[in-house]
Amino acid sequence: MYRRIVVLTGAGISAESGIKTFRDQHGLWEEHHIEDVATPEGYARDIDFVERFYNTRLEQLNGGDVAPNAAHVALAKLEAEFDGELLVITQNVDDLHERAGSLRLLHMHGELAKGRCPQSLQTFVLREPFGVDNCCTCCIPAKRLRPHIVWFGEMPFGMDRIHDALDHCDLFIAIGTSGTVYPAAGFVDAANHHGAQTVEVNLVEADRHSQFQYHLTGKAGEIVPQLVEQILAGKVIGSDKPD
Template sequence: MAPPKIVILTGAGISRESGLHTFRDPDGIWARHRIEDVATPEAFARTPALVQGFYNARRAQLRDPAIRPNAAHEALAELDARWPGELLLVTQNVDDLHDRAGSRRLIHMHGELAKARCLRCEGVSPAPGDLTPASTCPDCDAAGSLRPHVVWFGEMPLEMERIGQALEGCDLFVSIGTSGAVYPAAGFVREVRHRADTLELNLEPSEGSHLFDEARHGPATQLVPAFVRDMLARWA
C-alpha cells in the first residue's frame, strides 16, 4: 500500500514556542499597531516609512539568536526528509523557522519576512536587514520600489493553484497551530473533509476544530513530534 499523500498547514502557534509573537498576543508587536496602518497596500502607499519600520522590527526579532526552530519545526523537517510519499507543508507564517529547521517541500503562502519584492520589476530578493522608503532593488536598481515580501490584508496568498492541487489529491490534511479564523487557509479543511482524513494539532480548539475527524490539543512541541514519530513508524 502506498503511503498517504499529506498536506500540512501551520500557523503562528507553531512559532510561538520559539518566542515569536502572534497576531493575537495582547502584548505583542501587532498589539501596538492597527492592521490598517501597517498591513495593507493602502498603508504602504500612504506611510511607507511607518510600514517599513514595523516590518524592520519584526525582522530584528527574527534575527535574535534566541529565536530558533523548536521541536515541532524540527519534527516536520524530519518528516519532510524521510516521508516516502507526497508531502506539502504550507505555512501561513512569514518567519523562516521551517526553512532553518530543514523543511524543503514548503510553501510560504503569506510570503517571507526576510525577503523584499520590487514594485517595478516584481523581483523577489533577500532582505534580512532593514528596509527604508529609499531602498534600491538589486535586480533593476530602482530606488524606493522595495516592499516587504509579505501578503497584506486584501491581497491574494501565494501559490494558491499549487496548494489547491495538493489539497485535491491529499489523503491526510493536518492543521497545526492555527486559529481557524484566517481565510483562505481556514477553509482548507472544508475542501478536503469528505475525501481525506483530517487532524488538528493545536494548543486549544480552533474556530474550525469541529470540522476535523480528530483533534489533539496541547503544545506543538509535544504533539507534533509524537505525530511524526507515529507516521514514520508506520510508513517510513
Template sequence: MRRAMTNIFVLTGAGISAESGLGTFRDTDGAWARFDPMRLATPEGFAADPVLVHDFYNHRRRDARAAAPNPAHAALARLEAGLAARGGRLFLCTQNIDDLHERAGSRHVVHMHGALLKARCTACVTDTVWHEDLTVETACPHCGHSGEMRPDVVWFGEMPHHLEAIDEALAEADLFVAIGTSGAVYPAAGYVAQARAFGIPTLALTLEAADNAGLFEATRLGRASETVPAFVEEVLNGA
C-alpha cells in the first residue's frame, strides 16, 4: 500500500468462509445448484412449506456452529483493532450469515443479509439470538406466539439490512476491499462502482475473478487465508 489508510471499508462474501468448511451458495456445487432457492429462500416458499425451510436452515445453523474461523477472519479482527488504535476505522460489511467474523474477534460486523444465529418473530417483529433448531411449534420468547418464528436472514425479494449505514460508511472510506465475493448479488455487487464514483481506491482479494472483476483497480488472486493476512500486514505496517 502506498499511502496510509485510515478508514477502510471491507465487504466479505462466501469465499472467506469457504476455507472454514462452509459451502458457498452459488458455485456449481453450491446449495442453489442442488436445491431450489424459490422454495427455500423466499417468503412465499416459507409460507408454502415452513417445515421444509426450517429443516434447510437448521442444517445450515448446525454447520455454522461447527465451523471455526480461519486466518482470514482473524486477520480482519487484527485490522479492526489496529486501525482503531491509530484513530481509524474498519467498516466490516458481510454478505455472510455465519458468525465467524465475530468468533474471530471482530467487534463491529454489519450483516447486510441477516444472521443465521438469530430468529425473527413475524408477529411482534422482534429479533432473538438463536442457536438451536427452529420448528413451526417454536414459540417466540417475547410475545409467546407459536408458528411465527423464522430465520433472521434476507431472502430473495426482501430488502438487505443496514443500507443507509453502508452507504454512509462507503462515502467516508479511504479504500474499498472486496474479499471472496461473487460480484453477482446486488446491491453488494454495485459497491465497487459506487466507491469508484467517490474516487476511492478499490481492491479485490479473491480465489478467482468475480463477475464484476473489471471494475476493480487492483485484484489479488489466491486463498483468502493467505491474501487477507498479507494485505492486513501491509496496512498495519504502512507498506
C-alpha cells in the first residue's frame, strides 16, 4: 500500500484533450521562435507580440473543444479517495487538472489563465486578455500584467516543495512528459535515490537510458485510470500494463 505519491504530468496528457504542444511536429514552435515568445528578452523586445501569442493560447484553452480527459479525471479521483499523501506536479500551463477536480496541484511552469505583477510578483486571475489596460491592483501606479509563465532562463515554481515530496514519496509516476528537460528530468533520479518505485506512462517506448523502473506505453487516458484503480485497491504496480 503506497502512502506518499508524487505524480508529474507533461504535455502528453494535455495533447489528448486537444491542446497543442510546443515540441511535436504540429506544435507551436513551428510558427514561433522560442526566443520571441518564451524568454524575458523576447517579452522586453516586443510586449504586444508576446501578449498576442498568449491571448491566442488562452482563447484555445477556453474554447468549447477543450476539456479534461480520462487521465485528468482519474487523478482527481485518486486525490479524493487516496488515504495517503498525494502531490500532482504539472509542467502544463492549462487548467485541465482543476477542471477535472484536482485541488492539491502545483504548476511548476505557471498558469496560462493568470497574470503577474512584474514588481510585486502578485498573481491575478485574468478577467480580460493581456494588454495595456490589463494592470495589477497592488501598485501605484498600476503595472501592466505579464503572463504568469515560467520562461526559458527563469526558475520553475515550487522547487523546494517538489524536492521535499520526492525525498519522501514511495511512488513517483510521470505521465506524458519527455523527461529530458531539467529540472524535471532529475525528478526520477531523486525518487529512485530515496527508494521510491518509479513509473513512466508515455506514448513512445522508453529510451534505453531511462531511469524509470517501469514503463507503460500507450495513451494516458487509457492507462492512468487503470493505474489509479490499482493504487486505490492497494495493489503494487508491476512492470506490465495493468489488467
